[in-house]
Amino acid sequence: MALKLPRTIRLDPSDTFVYSRAAEPGEWAVTGAFLFHGADLDKLSGKERQAFRAGFLGIDSFGWSTLVVVTDATAQDRAAAVDRLAEQLVVRCGAPDIETARAAAEEEIAFAQSLCDHSPNTLIGVHRTSEHAGMREAFRTLHRKASRLEPATAFRFVEIEEEDAPTEKVDLLALAGRRK
Template structure:
């Protein structure tokens, strides 16, 4: 099974997102965050998060690029639980039980998006606000297309040198 992790090619995400995702954290589209947005909400860093940001499942920050990576079932299941808890804590879902199917669907959609691509394939998202709601488009760059291993800043899962803005959902 595949999912995607946040990657950084440079430091730009620190400048363009109010709350940047951490290198290496698992990500989903996170378009649900924008379901009630209108044109007036699309300003500054919020506009950038809307237009091009994947949602990190640890910091709930945004990242421009993610890379397809294999995930173990136990880790995937833990992400479903964590996202469901986030839906209860942040979005007011009535219970963990009610939030679990929605969280499972969000992760299943991302897993399906990643399933047809090789590991290390880079994905980008482009969102626009239409009369029918939020429209998402995805682009894929296979690792051999650009010698990505030469450019990506992979970091470690323990990398904690980011300076995060307030309200990012970080523990520090």
């Protein structure tokens, strides 16, 4: 079975407005729910509440992304993601040492990997809620055709080669009145 991991994706600029720090497109991502452990979830407001409700955490920037995309990865990509997240857990979250952080990062990456049991280019969103027993996460997938991930174009130029077809030449400068 191919190894797949989630990467952040930005389909429009909205993440830069709704989160205090938006993830850069293309970062490996985890759910980031651990950042809300112990928080009074009912008192979250504004951009922090939005990150709780719908954000995936980019592991390089520690910024948020509303969507992630299932992406093929190598074992080296996965190992690098675990190492980077472990570093971030020490620096940003106060993990006591790199070994403890690496164990936690391994769990987070494994869970993120488990979300990617879909074909590449599948988009994944999360919806988190606060419940009496704690936090609940629900994930949804948006299956898009690969061509729909490409920028939309109004025109497509197609070159057609035909043997013995008459050649038509147009002088645009003459038509514009700039050449006589």
